[in-house]
Amino acid sequence: MKQNLLTIGFDADDTLWHNERFFKLTQDRFADLLKDHAEREHLEERLVEAERRNIRHYGFGVKGFVLSMIETALEVTENRVPGEVIGALMEAGRDMLAHPVELLPHARDAVEAVAGSHRLVLITKGDLMHQESKLARSGMGELFDAVEIVSDKQPVTYARIFGAMPGGAAAAMMVGNSMKSDVLPALEAGSWGVHVPHDLAWALEHAEAPEGANRFREVPHLGNLPGLVAEIG
Structure with a gap:
């Protein structure tokens, strides 16, 4: 047959x-780091907009996600985001890349x-x-x-x-x-x-x-x- x-x-x-849950956990951390500058819902909307813009430049994955978070942080703080916040976002990205499968x-x-x-x-x-x-x-x-x-x-x-x-x-x-x-x-x-x-x-x-x-x-x-x-x- x-x-x-x-x-x-x-x-x-x-x-x-598993993959998306690690992005969600990092996004929660992102919202916490920027809670003094933007409401969570607004921040999530801005991040999705940045990801949509940046896919054609950075592609899919953790690295593009981190760059989009940094870009969004710069936008919502009018380029005044503290350096330690940028450092924390980069560290979060490294943690995602190294996370056990x-x-x-x-x-x-x-x-x-x-x-x-x-x-x-x-x-x-x-x-x-x-x-x-x-x-x-x-x-x-x-x-x-x-x-x-x-x-x-x-x-x-x-x-x-x-x-x-x-x-x-x-x-x-x-x-x-x-x-x-x-x-x-x-x-x-x-x-x-x-x-x-x-x-x-x-x-x-x-x-x-x-x-x-x-x-x-x-x-x-x-x-x-x-x-x-x-x-x-």
Whole structure:
């Protein structure tokens, strides 16, 4: 019987291991450091605006986040932010980069369950050195046949990556927590798109579910993925 699914792509951050919660903790620290200059809600709005502006310059990841926090601190204090606040933000960024990798529930078991029957590729965006470091510290690197660390996730990204795999995009599935980056562009490229919701989501990653899309699926957690893979074939 012909196999319908040959390749499975996995997102990394907040799909296989925790990520956004460390950003949230640092953002709480940021708000505390600047509480005398701006209300938390206003500060968060300004930070999101800075991140949106700066993605095309700094890309995704901790380093761009820290630079956006510093830029926002300068803006809300009219360039009078104390040096010790800048130092604290830089230290927070270093802590984020060095934080131990904490796997999400079912992550390793799910990947191991499909590794023997499918070609696996990790597809993640962010800083190259940090993502490589997290993969190495996760202990899961040996489970993947290929690793792609990309600057952004667009339909052309998945078309290129899956197009180089047996069966092409039509025989591939992308699994991730971001509807905007993991699911929608993979569907547009002709692949399956599987959403695994996470309780924390970055504002810039919000997108609506593609209701009615034939190749869209959602599972509550990765523990349900092997069954879905077996169902699709």
